Amino acid sequence: MENRKVLKSGEFLVDEVQFNDIFIPEQFDEEQKMIAQTIQDFLDTELYPNIDQIDSPDINLMQRTLKKAGELGLMGISIPEEYGGFGQSFITQMLAGEKIGAGHSFSVAFMAHTGIGTLPIMYYGNEEQRQKYVTRLASGDLIGAYCLTEPGAGSDANSGKTSAILSEDGKHYILNGQKMWITNANFADTQVVFAKIDRDRVLSAFIVEKNFPGVVISPDEHKMGIKGSSTAQIFYNDVKVPVENLLGNRGEGFRIALSILHMGRIKLGANVLGASKKSINDSVQYANERKQFNVLISTFGAIKHKLAEQVIKTFALECAIYRLSKDIDDQIELHKASGMDKGKASVEGISHYAVEAAILKVYGSEVLDFVIDEAVQIHGGMGYSAEMAVERGYRDSRINRIFEGTNEINRLLLVDTAMKRAMKGDFDLFGRANELAAGLDTIKDNQGQDESYFEEKLRVVKNFKNLVLIIIQGASAYFDKKLILEQEVLNNLADMIMEVYIAESMVLRIQKMESMNGVDADGIYRTMLDAFVYDASDKIRKPATDAAYSFASPETGSTYKKVVETLTLVPGINVKEARRKIADKLIEANCYKF
Amino acid sequence: MKILVCISNVPDTTTKVKFIEGNKKLDVTGIQWVINPWDELSLTRALELKDDPSNGIQLVTVAHVGPLASEPTIRKALAIGADDAIRINADPSDAYFVAAQLAKIVKEGVYDLVFCGIESSDFNGSTVGGMLAEFLEYPSVSSVSGVKIENGQVNITREIDGGKEIVTVPMPVVAIVQKGIAKEPRIAAMRGIMMARTKPLNVVEPLAIDSLTEVVAYEMPQPRAACKFVDPENPRQLVELLQNEAKII
Numbered sequence A: 001m002e003n004r005k006v007l008k009s010g011e012f013l014v015d016e017v018q019f020n021d022i023f024i025p026e027q028f029d030e031e032q033k034m035i036a037q038t039i040q041d042f043l044d045t046e047l048y049p050n051i052d053q054i055d056s057p058d059i060n061l062m063q064r065t066l067k068k069a070g071e072l073g074l075m076g077i078s079i080p081e082e083y084g085g086f087g088q089s090f091i092t093q094m095l096a097g098e099k100i101g102a103g104h105s106f107s108v109a110f111m112a113h114t115g116i117g118t119l120p121i122m123y124y125g126n127e128e129q130r131q132k133y134v135t136r137l138a139s140g141d142l143i144g145a146y147c148l149t150e151p152g153a154g155s156d157a158n159s160g161k162t163s164a165i166l167s168e169d170g171k172h173y174i175l176n177g178q179k180m181w182i183t184n185a186n187f188a189d190t191q192v193v194f195a196k197i198d199r200d201r202v203l204s205a206f207i208v209e210k211n212f213p214g215v216v217i218s219p220d221e222h223k224m225g226i227k228g229s230s231t232a233q234i235f236y237n238d239v240k241v242p243v244e245n246l247l248g249n250r251g252e253g254f255r256i257a258l259s260i261l262h263m264g265r266i267k268l269g270a271n272v273l274g275a276s277k278k279s280i281n282d283s284v285q286y287a288n289e290r291k292q293f294n295v296l297i298s299t300f301g302a303i304k305h306k307l308a309e310q311v312i313k314t315f316a317l318e319c320a321i322y323r324l325s326k327d328i329d330d331q332i333e334l335h336k337a338s339g340m341d342k343g344k345a346s347v348e349g350i351s352h353y354a355v356e357a358a359i360l361k362v363y364g365s366e367v368l369d370f371v372i373d374e375a376v377q378i379h380g381g382m383g384y385s386a387e388m389a390v391e392r393g394y395r396d397s398r399i400n401r402i403f404e405g406t407n408e409i410n411r412l413l414l415v416d417t418a419m420k421r422a423m424k425g426d427f428d429l430f431g432r433a434n435e436l437a438a439g440l441d442t443i444k445d446n447q448g449q450d451e452s453y454f455e456e457k458l459r460v461v462k463n464f465k466n467l468v469l470i471i472i473q474g475a476s477a478y479f480d481k482k483l484i485l486e487q488e489v490l491n492n493l494a495d496m497i498m499e500v501y502i503a504e505s506m507v508l509r510i511q512k513m514e515s516m517n518g519v520d521a522d523g524i525y526r527t528m529l530d531a532f533v534y535d536a537s538d539k540i541r542k543p544a545t546d547a548a549y550s551f552a553s554p555e556t557g558s559t560y561k562k563v564v565e566t567l568t569l570v571p572g573i574n575v576k577e578a579r580r581k582i583a584d585k586l587i588e589a590n591c592y593k594f
Numbered sequence B: 001m002k003i004l005v006c007i008s009n010v011p012d013t014t015t016k017v018k019f020i021e022g023n024k025k026l027d028v029t030g031i032q033w034v035i036n037p038w039d040e041l042s043l044t045r046a047l048e049l050k051d052d053p054s055n056g057i058q059l060v061t062v063a064h065v066g067p068l069a070s071e072p073t074i075r076k077a078l079a080i081g082a083d084d085a086i087r088i089n090a091d092p093s094d095a096y097f098v099a100a101q102l103a104k105i106v107k108e109g110v111y112d113l114v115f116c117g118i119e120s121s122d123f124n125g126s127t128v129g130g131m132l133a134e135f136l137e138y139p140s141v142s143s144v145s146g147v148k149i150e151n152g153q154v155n156i157t158r159e160i161d162g163g164k165e166i167v168t169v170p171m172p173v174v175a176i177v178q179k180g181i182a183k184e185p186r187i188a189a190m191r192g193i194m195m196a197r198t199k200p201l202n203v204v205e206p207l208a209i210d211s212l213t214e215v216v217a218y219e220m221p222q223p224r225a226a227c228k229f230v231d232p233e234n235p236r237q238l239v240e241l242l243q244n245e246a247k248i249i
Helices: A030-054 A059-071 A090-100 A104-117 A119-124 A127-139 A253-287 A301-337 A342-352 A354-378 A380-384 A389-401 A407-424 A429-438 A453-485 A487-517 A524-551 A554-567 A575-589 B037-051 B068-080 B095-109 B128-136 B190-196 B235-245
Strands: A144-147 A163-166 A172-183 A190-197 A204-209 A215-217 A231-242 B002-006 B009-011 B033-035 B059-065 B084-088 B113-117 B140-150 B153-160 B163-170 B173-177 B201-204
Touching: A030 A059, A030 A090, A030 A104, A030 B068, A030 B190, A059 A104, A090 A104, A090 A253, A090 A301, A090 A342, A104 A119, A104 A144, A104 A172, A104 A190, A104 A253, A104 A389, A119 A127, A119 A190, A119 A204, A119 A253, A119 A342, A144 A172, A172 A190, A172 A204, A190 A231, A190 A253, A204 A231, A204 A253, A253 A301, A253 A342, A253 A354, A253 A389, A253 A575, A301 A342, A301 A354, A301 A487, A301 A524, A301 A575, A342 A354, A354 A380, A354 A389, A354 A407, A354 A487, A380 A389, A407 A429, A407 A453, A407 A487, A429 A453, A453 A487, A453 A524, A453 A554, A487 A524, A524 A554, A524 A575, B002 B037, B002 B095, B002 B128, B033 B037, B033 B068, B037 B059, B037 B068, B037 B113, B037 B140, B037 B173, B059 B068, B059 B095, B068 B084, B068 B190, B068 B201, B084 B095, B095 B128, B113 B128, B128 B140, B128 B173, B140 B163, B153 B173
Parallel strands: A144 A190, A163 A190, B002 B059, B002 B113, B059 B084, B084 B201, B113 B173, B140 B173
Antiparallel strands: A163 A172, A172 A231, A190 A204, A215 A231, B009 B033, B140 B153, B153 B163
């Protein structure tokens, strides 16, 4: 592991790294690119020609396609070699997740199996459980599912009612309860089920096999999108689960559930990145074929605006995805170096970055929603036709804002976690925030003379960060312990924090790209950065103002307003021309190649 | 029995072609390189033949004429399943040069069956396979769409106008392959990708041979002229355009 500065989760709010400290996609090695190509080839030959049939839905075809992915070894990417996998880095796992993410309902089935269906056993299972289940899940011989949600326990997962009572002979837990929205339900061989033992206050986790008597699986739900994936309720009626199938320790279920959800969130960020790139390809290829008024619609400014926005947001998301992936890899390596078991090291490394995981999940799913919505719009009437890929993409996209923790829960979580980590002493958020608050009247944008291009961009990002701290301080001082109840203000903060993390990641990536390859001939990356930062200032200004007015007095209101204006000042640019330039590059390439 | 598959490194099909140096050279900036599709299908068929133990194939080697930068393409061939690879360290300046280099590899390695794609998807010369057979004084069969090994002989199916021709050829032989030889190119599996790291990729220096051709210039096709729409109610306008503008009546 090279010597580089790695920040703790949430610490980016108060500290900076240099461009050399982050990983960027331009650093993928030959093997990683080959894995990505294999997945692309798999989608092109095995999935896309059959996607209509899979989504009809055809559960048998979905199973056969999963098996083929297993034969290629794709289900073992995250699994150490000693359990039949290929022990790939977290960066590679994310790259694979990105490529698979363009696979519509297949992506959901695949990710549920390889992620939440398999990794709880890999991360928390004992040696026997890993040998018995993980080796076969890694090859695709078995398919996995994850059963947490109940009719009365969605976002509030710990309120589940499924019970596990130890049998009199002490050999089994008798499981009773109901789970719902279970992905892969109708073909999964193994289920990781959460239940409370003997009326415990907290959950425990169990490995349940589909064939255990008393497991009853309902027919699949009829869904808006991802129709080829199996989603159903599962009932447990006096199911005898051998005591050796308790996963982790008694009462550890909630921790398992949460850490697996962190992992799921980060990987969802990668999935939606892949889906966004595919949607952009569909958009530009249509715009380059469709003529109106005797000219291609890709020549119209209104269409260029949409294409450019799709590209800028997707590129920005990608910067943060791989920046975080490397941070996680380093955390995992640190844990391994301290002698920690590989599974445990992975889950500790991933769970550490709870703030960033929520950012990628929320930001990413909303980027995809934007991108696919505009993709439909670019297609005009055809976009509403089920013949077109974008129609499927539009329906499939919507679930990403709901599963793996709704975006609402994740917004609250990311702010709450950042503040808790700061209070725990991971980084000094409140000291810095108090310092800034003490000088509110004299806040400046700190523009220096003869700033270089990147000095200016980093200063602007620093100002955005300071504004976040000022709002946190103001809100904390006013609402005190009741801040947690002020969900609207927390949402404002979440929006600002996300924009800060993404903007900083983008600045650092482009700075690093230039340090590696010089400035690209047409300056397209700087143009993207200019447009992104220009827009980010607006996206931060509005929630900052909304939040400030929720706690400011009539006297301090105008001060906060001035502070918001000062700290969101960015250089004016001709953003119309910037977007046209980006769109032209996309239109010329006829696919996303940034 | 040993099979050699000759592979070429070509730009992927989404590449926007541009020329530089007075239209004499392809601008390779930002190009994504892939295995020539016909060669990739040949490799797939070679591996299928090896998968059947009754064919008695011990080794599938890939050979490529190209610089260091083309090694990712060779590694991909290894990941797909080739046992080893040979890179002749030279720019593939023309078909004669490439065929001469490959001939040396075939002679030294004593391969029984040599696959060449019918053409490469970049410059479409369609001549390396034939030249290679001539250098080697081996029989060659072109437009090959099927290969089977039976009783030490190769049964080859060729695409001919309106049908197929099936021929038998003794080995060694050069098969010049077109699409149809395999259904789909084999996808590199994770295990193959991991193993590609450790498979032999031998680099040999080229024979000192001059190219026989020199590119004077490349020319892009003329952009298609804009389409003019004529109102169906106005045939006179159509006649006028055909007469005075297109000058075909």
